[in-house]
Amino acid sequence: MDAEASPGARADRRARHHHVGQTLSPSTKAPLRPVAATAGPDLAYRLTVAERDPYKRFSAAYWTRIVGANVAAALLVVVVYSGVSWRTPMPKMLEAFGVAMLFSCIIGPMLGIVMPRVGRGVACRFAFPFDWVVLIATMVAIALAGSFAAILVLAAIGYLHGAGIVTTWMKGSLKASIVVTLIFGIFITVVETMRRQLDDAKVALRTKERDEAEARRLAAEAQLASIESRVEPHFLFNTLNSIASLVHGDPAGAERMTGQLAALLRSALDSTATPLVPLDDELRVVRAYLDIERVRFGDRLRYTVEVNGGAGRLVVPRMALQTIVENSVKYAVSPRREGASIRVRAAASDGRLRVAVEDDGPGFGGAARPAGHGLDLLGARLRLLFGDRATLTVDSGPPRTVVEIDVPAESRS
Known part of the structure; x- marks a missing residue:
């Protein structure tokens, strides 16, 4: 008997940047239950057909296990319930x-066909230990039906006769069928559950590897965008002129x-930097960056930085604040004669790190944030690095604009 559950759906990875949330990986720490992998369809392509669902295709390996279990069950019945010993004549x-094998060959395939489908429903509808109660009850029902079907076959071929059919079933075959079915059914269920949990771990590992690769790609894009915004000729020209003056x-x-x-420039060009930095x-x-821009804008650019609650040692995505601050310079300071004030606030509490960049500029609309915009890339990076444990919120419009990231309070190990 094999048990499984259908894969659950993962949250849409294309969530908007102001609401970052997704399930990163399935848990394997729950009590032992007859459940299967919970990774979504967007990850299924990473697994082979056998890893995704070895039961639906009923492969040769699957039926080999069924036949092997049937033979073992028949031998167990012969030794324990039929009174056969080494002194018993060979015929x-x-x-x-042969009789035990008939029972096993009827009950075994019934378990193999019914239990995977029952397992899916049980995993979705019942919690531990009620899922096992339902599974065991199903095994008993299969033993009842299968053993009675075997008795009918024996009667049809003339092995049993008359009223002795029901008596034989009730007094001998039924008990043996139930006991052996439960022994093998529970054992195989536990083994298959552990194997499926191993598959869950494979899915989680492959998901993590893929997400880390995607995070590195997005970080590289953000890094490139940052380099382009800072190393463009007029920026260097203005900065070097300011230095010369x-x-x-x-x-x-x-x-x-x-x-x-x-x-x-060292930060922008550092190819060995990790995705998370203090x-x-x-x-x-x-x-x-702000000090350089202040030479360019003079008193039009004013800024303060406030860090509370030991937040400085906690990690944030690399270039995250840089992206947000550049946004404030572009939309609040640069277009206005009076410039703007930028306030960076960071605080840690209740296991969370909240960092906000606030300016008193006119704000920016949705048209100013097309796909690939710095904040859009930042939202995607947060999703990949923290899953649904991180959020990016944007409150834009007069008289102020606030962009805040909220991430788990974690320090670099």
């Missing part, structure tokens, strides 16, 4: 084995600005 021994009048300022530019490191890059 009598073969007769007993400070060389004679403020050498220390020129040196400081050169260091800030170097730190910014918030302090990310804020260091953000400050360097």
Whole structure:
């Protein structure tokens, strides 16, 4: 008997950037239950046909297991219930084995066909231990029906006669059929459940590997976009001109600005960086970027950074705040004569890290955030790195715009 459950559906991976949520991986820590993999159809292509559903196709290996179990069950009945020993004459021994094999060949396939389908429904409708109660009751019912069918076959071929048919079934065959069916049924169910949980682990591992690869790809795209926005000629031209203007009048300022530019470029071009970095490191890059832009915009760009609750050691996606701050510079500071104030706030509480970037600019509409926009890419990265444990919210419009990321409070191991 094999038991399984149909794959559950995963949440849509194309969730909007302001509401990031998905199930990342199936759990394998629940009590032992006759359930199957819970990964969604978008992951099924990663598994072979046998890994996805070895029961539906009833392969040769599947039926080999059924036949092997039937033979083992028949031998068990012959040894335990038929009184056969090494002293039993061979004809009598073969007769007993043949009768037991008939019962086994009727009950075994019934288990193999019925139980996988029952297992799907049980896994969906009942929790442990009620799922096992239903499964055992189903096994008993199969034993009743199968053993009675075997008795009828024996009567049809003339092995049993008259009123002795029902008596033989009630007094001997029924008990043996139920006991042996439960022994083999429960054993195979446990084995198949453990095997299916192993398949769940394979799905989770492959999902994690794929998501990590996708996260690296998106991080590379965000990194490239960041490089393009910062290393474009006019940015370097303006920055180098600003440094040159400070060389004679403020050498220390020129040196400081050169260091800030170097730190910014080093972060953008670092190909060995991990997807998650401590918030302090990310804020260091953000400050360097804002200080460079403040030389360009002067008093039009004002900013503050507030970090509370030991949030600095917790990790955030690399370039995440940089993306949000660049958005504020582009839509709040650059287009207005009076510029804007940017406020970066970070706090950790209740196992969560919340980082918000607020500006007093006019905001931006949906048309300003097409597919592939920095915030859109950031939302996708959060989904891949944290699943449904992270959110990205955008509140845009006069008199202020707030972009906040909310992620689990985790430190770098």
